[in-house]
Amino acid sequence: MTCGRCGTGITAQEKSKNISDGSIRTYVYYSCTRHKDHHCTNPYLREDYLIIQLEEIINDLEINQLGARHIIDREIERHNKLRSSVLGIKDDKKVKEKEVDIRMYAKYLLKEGTIYEKRELLEQLRNKIMLNDKKICIG
Ligand SMILES: [Zn+2]
Incomplete structure (x- = not known):
């Protein structure tokens, strides 16, 4: 920036x-x-105002696909672990990495993520x- x-x-x-x-x-x-x-x-x-503005322009931003994918993979692994070890849900309902759209996930993180996750995402912006x-x- x-x-x-x-x-x-x-x-x-x-x-x-x-x-x-x-x-x-x-x-x-x-x-x-x-x-x-x-x-x-x-x-x-x-x-916090910066993040609100980023949410508005996220559709026009170029995201480092590889870097963002890495964050998503880690998050999905956590999610799947929770499902199997805490909720006891069987493997066939597992979320697969490729099903997650990077831009959708970026939007979600800007809204729901912790401040650390948001900063990690900011590092993946190419613009x-x-x-x-x-x-x-x-x-
Ligand atoms: Zn200046």
Whole structure:
């Protein structure tokens, strides 16, 4: 991901915020590294808002098929193990890797996955993504 204003790379930073009820929430922010333009004013984007925007453009994104397939295979294996060892379901109902559509799975992960799964998926995107004014677009 690159900065839409100065073209530098975007970096992720974790920051903690005090909530009114006394608890602390940690957010991840994506912002310009300002390596090229030290005064770049491109505002940061919170990770949860980034993910919402990615859900909207996922159909236009190019996903690294091999990398994404690896994530899916691992997840299906986990699913099948749960079915057979915990639920006692026989093998003939096993989900096969090839039945899972990569894009469908990517959409599912962006909605239902843990933050780690979402980040893992982000690493499999091939497109150059630009961040400008809290909005992302495909570069
Ligand atoms: Zn910048």
